[in-house]
Structure formats: structure tokens, C-alpha cells
């Protein structure tokens with residue numbers, strides 16, 4: 168038999184009763200009851216019952232669960248409670264046998280810990296909860312691309328192998344590049360800024376790399392970032408874009424992904440808009456009030472963010488950080504040059520995004536690089552573009568994996584990444 172499917176399981180309808188179909192999928196359950204056998208067959212769209220009788224049943228050997236089979240048969244009504252239809256098999260072919268027992272139970276009846284599941288990720292994807300998370304991720308990406316395109320952002324792809332650091336020196340993976348040292352990009356920062364001189368509004372959704380020796384539920388060595396950069400926009404404008412985008416993701420997936428939410432066991436709650444905008448100074452005062460030893464100018468540690476997150480659950484912006492805590496490309500405020508036009512988007516304690524208005528004056532940018540002990544010579548290729556009519560611009564980067572965790576109420580990014588990379592995990 169050929170293994171071409173005529174239908175996906177979710178395409179079986181009343182109109183097809185009496186029609187011959189060819190289905191393909193995995194055996195979720197196999198029961199041989201003397202004169203007949205029942206197969207529960209799953210494909211990516213759903214689950215169906217296959218009934219085997221007569222000579223075909225007599226000649227049918229044992230089929231291991233999770234083997235992949237092709238079934239040719241006639242669609243008919245069923246007495247089974249859990250199914251709308253069944254297929255009475257005329258031919259069954261095992262296309263790929265599954266070993267028994269499998270290293271993880273794809274039905275999820277026997278729970279496996281996350282490390283075991285990640286070690287067998289392809290098989291874990293047959294677990295409906297895992298598959299639903301990745302279907303949801305697909306719709307999140309769809310929504311992001313749609314909204315940004317509608318707002319006239321052009322999707323770009325910047326290089327991931329680079330000759331010098333994009334975010335300053337720390338946390339860089341280096342590699343040998345034909346005898347020279349190259350690095351894996353930490354972000355598209357410099358390239359996305361450069362692209363504003365020709366395309367005005369750009370976005371990128373790609374993987375970036377951070378050699379952070381962190382063992383938390385929110386840090387990965389390779390993460391997916393959504394980045395935007397926009398000419399003629401201030402940090403308030405790009406915060407508006409970010410808020411709109413997050414709201415659209417929540418609205419779209421809460422409507423579109425009903426089945427996935429049911430399987431995951433979590434209801435996507437569309438957040439309230441507008442998101443609160445709290446200044447860094449207000450935040451320091453709040454922390455001092457709650458007894459934390461912190462001064463203006465100190466960075467916010469995880470412990471501080473947890474305190475702030477407790478009193479501000481959900482989405483909020485933390486704005487106007489001190490200049491000294493922000494990267495070299497961030498621009499100061501006119502009314503107080505110690506403060507920056509910058510923000511982080513928080514979800515409770517979790518940082519989802521950071522961004523701001525950029526310096527677009529080359530002399531000031533050079534001075535800032537020196538102030539932060541970075542060598543302007545290393546940034547020559549970038550700096551020269553600032554002499555070609557660089558527009559004022561702003562942007563942000565947001566961790567897609569972290570955004571996904573907020574959507575489905577989990578606290579480990581590894582659950583939403585196919586093959587996570589962290590200091591302890593380089594394979595599969």
C-alpha cells in the first residue's frame with residue numbers, strides 16, 4: 168500500500184460515511200478482542216477509532232503502541248462514546264515499528280521529568296500537552312509577524328556569526344573562523360539600528376546566543392528574540408508598539424487556541440491595557456519602603472524584582488533607568504542627563520523586554536563607548552553608518568521563550584523551546 172493519506176483525521180465528516188479513505192498516524196492504543204481489534208489512531212490533527220474484523224483481523228499480528236501505520240478503510244458511524252466516526256479497515260500496514268517499552272510515555276499516563284522528556288524530545292512531541300505548547304508558539308509567531316507587518320515593519324535577518332561584540336564584551340561565545348576569532352551574536356542590536364537608514368522600521372525574529380553560566384528557569388544560552396528598530400520613534404512610541412503587540416498575541420491565541428488551552432490545562436487571560444509605567448526612581452522608593460537596602464543608581468537584583476513583582480503582578484513597564492545601568496547605545500533624557508530614555512517590560516518579577524531611544528549622534532556615541540571602556544575602533548563599521556544620515560531611532564528586544572511562559576503560566580523556558588541549550592545541555 169502507498170502511504171499517501173487521503174485525509175487528516177479532523178477532515179472526517181458525516182459526508183464521508185461510506186467512503187474509502189487512507190489515514191496515517193500513530194497507534195495510541197491497540198486492543199485485540201478475539202474476532203475483532205480496535206486501534207486508536209492519532210495524527211497531528213486528532214484521534215480516530217479503527218475497527219478490524221474478519222480475515223484481516225485473523226492475520227493481524229500484535230502492533231506495538233506508537234508504531235506508525237497506514238490504514239485504508241471505509242468511514243462509518245460508531246457506537247464508541249469518544250469518537251464521532253470510525254474506520255472499518257480493509258488494509259493495514261505498519262510503516263515504522265516502535266520499540267516497547269519507549270523511553271517516555273507519549274500519552275503522559277506515566278509522568279516523566281523534564282530532563283527525561285528533553286532527552287527524548289521528538290517522542291515527547293507526541294504528548295498532546297507538549298504538542299499544544301508548540302502549536303501555540305506557532306500562533307504566537309503568526310500574530311507577531313502579522314501585527315508588525317501591519318505596522319509597516321520589514322522583517323530582516325542579520326548575521327549570527329560576527330567579528331565583534333554587539334552588546335559590549337561580556338557573555339560572548341567565540342569560535343574559530345578560518346584562523347580568526349568570531350563570535351555568536353548576542354542580539355541584532357547594531358545591524359537593526361543600521362537598517363533604519365534605509366528601511367525605517369525593521370524587525371527580526373531569530374535565535375541569539377549568551378554565554379551566561381545561569382541555571383534558572385528563564386536563562387538559556389540560545390534564545391529566540393523578537394527585535395524591532397524604528398526611525399522617527401521615541402521610546403514611548405516603541406513601548407506603545409510593544410504593548411499593542413503583546414495584547415494582540417494574548418487576544419489572538421486566547422481565541423484561536425481553545426483546544427490547545429484545554430489540553431495544556433490553562434486559560435489564556437487577556438491582560439488589562441494600558442500597562443502601568445513605573446519609573447526606576449519610584450521603584451527604588453518602593454523597595455526602600457519595604458525594607459530593602461538599595462540606593463538610587465544600584466541595579467535591580469532578582470530579589471528586588473521579586474519584591475516589586477509581588478506588588479505589581481502582570482505586565483508593567485519600568486522606565487527611565489539611570490544612564491550608567493544601560494548599554495552604550497541608549498540616549499539620555501534632555502531634562503536630566505543622568506537618566507536614560509529606556510525601559511524594561513516586566514511580567515511580575517520576570518523581565519520580558521528591554522529597549523529605549525538610541526544615541527544617533529556619532530560623536531556622542533563614541534564618547535559613550537569610551538565611558539563604558541569599549542574601544543570605538545572595534546565599532547568602526549557601525550560608527551561609519553552614523554555619518555550617512557542616521558535618523559533618530561528607538562527599539563527593543565523581547566525574549567519569545569519568556570513571553571511564552573507568561574502565556575501558559577509556567578516558570579521554565581525549557582518547556583517552550585524545542586531543544587534548549589543551557590550550560591548543562593548541548594544535546595540532543
Ligand code: AMO
Nearest residue numbers: 354356377386387390519520521522562563564566
Ligand atoms: P537584553 O539583553 O535585555 O536587551 O535582552 C532582551 C530580552 O531578551 C531576553 N533574553 C533572554 N532570554 C532567555 N535567556 C537569556 N539568556 C536571555 N537574555 C536575554 C529577555 C530580555 O529582556 N539589544 C537589547 C534590546 C534592545 O535594546 O533593543 C538587548 O539585547 O527577555
